[in-house]
Amino acid sequence: MIRKIKFMLFVILGIAITSCEEDFLETRPTDAISAADALANEENMQLVLNGVHRGLYSQSQTIFPGGNTQRANNHYWVPLGDNLAGELIHSANANNLGWRTEMQWNSHTDQTSLTCELLWYHRYNIILHANLLINKATDGSLTESPGLFEILGQAYTYRAYAYLSLVQHYARGYLIGNPSSDPGVPLLFSSESPFTSEPRSTVQEIYDQIETDLNAAIAAFENGSGRPSGGPETKSQLNINTAYGLLARMALSKGDWQTAADAAVEARQGFPLMGEEDWLAGFNTNSLSEVIWGSNVIDAETTFFRSYFYLASNTFNGSQIRNNPKIADRRLVDAIPDTDYRKQVFLPDAPNSNSSAANGEGGWENNTNPLYTTEEEFNAAIDSIKSVYGLVSGHNTHPYMHFKLKQKNPGSIDPDDVIYMRSSEMYLIEAEAKAMMGDIAGAQEALRPLGEARDSAFDVTVFNTQQSMMDQIKFQRRVELWGEGFGYTDKIRWDEGIDHAADGGSGASEVLYQEAYQVERPSLNDDWIFKIPQAEIDANPKLTQADQN
Known part of the structure; x- marks a missing residue:
């Protein structure tokens, strides 16, 4: 230093x-x-x-x-x-x-x-x-x-x-x-x-x-x-909501539950939850109503093949993505109710078009999905995905691939904004903090706006114990904030390890993931540090x- x-x-x-x-x-x-x-x-x-x-x-x-x-x-x-x-x-x-x-x-x-x-x-x-x-x-x-x-x-x-x-x-x-x-x-x-x-x-x-x-x-x-005031560029400037949001994150990570809950409420003021159309639009701009803080990435200084979307978005035209479409844990995706529109950004039935796929199931000759009874149907499904999401010919597809993160100009290498903080996270922080204090009714009311905004059949009252409420909050965080980088700190706070093999498997390849296929929880494994x-x-x-x- x-x-x-x-x-x-x-x-x-x-x-x-x-x-x-x-x-x-x-x-x-x-x-x-x-x-x-x-x-x-x-x-x-x-x-x-x-x-x-x-x-x-x-x-x-x-x-x-x-x-x-x-x-x-x-x-x-x-x-x-x-x-x-x-x-x-x-x-x-x-x-x-x-x-x-x-x-x-x-x-x-x-x-x-x-x-x-x-x-x-x-x-x-x-x-x-x-x-x-x-x-x-x-x-x-x-x-x-x-x-x-x-x-x-x-x-x-x-x-x-x-x-x-x-x-x-x-x-x-x-x-x-x-x-x-x-x-x-x-x-x-x-x-x-x-x-x-x-x-x-x-x-x-x-x-x-x-x-x-x-x-x-x-x-x-x-x-x-x-x-x-102004457009998405103004949200690169930190403000009082950002400070409250960081206070909420900090307090949550140390178990100061009351401070976390109170700060989360303050942080989200003036940043209403976005609706279905905006949620499905790709998370590529600070102009979304619930973005509290984010970097407005200017065209004049793009990072091209060093960008967030190059690493994580399946629409980016780069080899990291074309050869290696990123997928979500199938156990998570399968658990999302059909009444929850967030499920739409994951494609469980996308054909595996990659002959180099880590699971060894790429190509028509290895197809196991009964939806595709002929090679023509298999290829037609691939073409449809590419057409709908703006992929180029070199893009591969894979079961459980995601389209949560989508470029404004898909199939390009154009830069997009990087979102750091949303009001959705603040509802989840308040709910978790209140659940950890044993205030189940308070946790239910904190989670209700987000759950009902995303799932037309959401009923928060069924989560009426601390365990069931915490399980639901963890589930909601994993779905709502998927791809936004919270997994590492969440697992440390919850003292949870990684197990791609459990409960039918995540869809990850043990050969590809090697020692990271199963990782002991942080309290027992200093490799998290x-x-x-x-x-x-x-x-x-x-x-x-x-x-x-």
């Missing part, structure tokens, strides 16, 4: 200002921009903040030295949660980006892997720039104003977001460990060179800092100017090999 972070500052400042403020360059060459100039006033501070927004989805090497073209930050980190948890299932071998290596649990368990290194440095990159903005905004040199409070609120929220991500990946889960003594991650407050780190703080200390920052963010936003980058241990005098997870 020490070696790289001191350079990252100037890269972000240069990017933020050169991309947003042409006049500034008339008097300041790019290589002469100083932190003092960048933080001189609200306008320039907003440019720094815009650089952080952009850094959420840009290829990492464009944002800081030491990055790599194979990772485009949250394009990779968001779907990684479901890739690791066995929710986003691979149907065949495919190349590129280590996505199969992640799925097989051979990446986050390796301290020299790109994933361990780049997730760490990206989150600390966010923390550094949040520190810059917080320290400047609170040192008394600038006149307090609604605009300054808005910047401060976003900076506090970003710092909390980054620390929550770090502690949930590089430390033992709060509810399954001993947070007062379990090692967390280093706390960094400095915004001055040489940006020296501290030793690992405890998990509890990190959570305390996250809560402090989110409460400070909410207070700042209450005095701020508010998120600007990401390795600290070896490069960080080598560069940081406050960390030693004894600090390795």
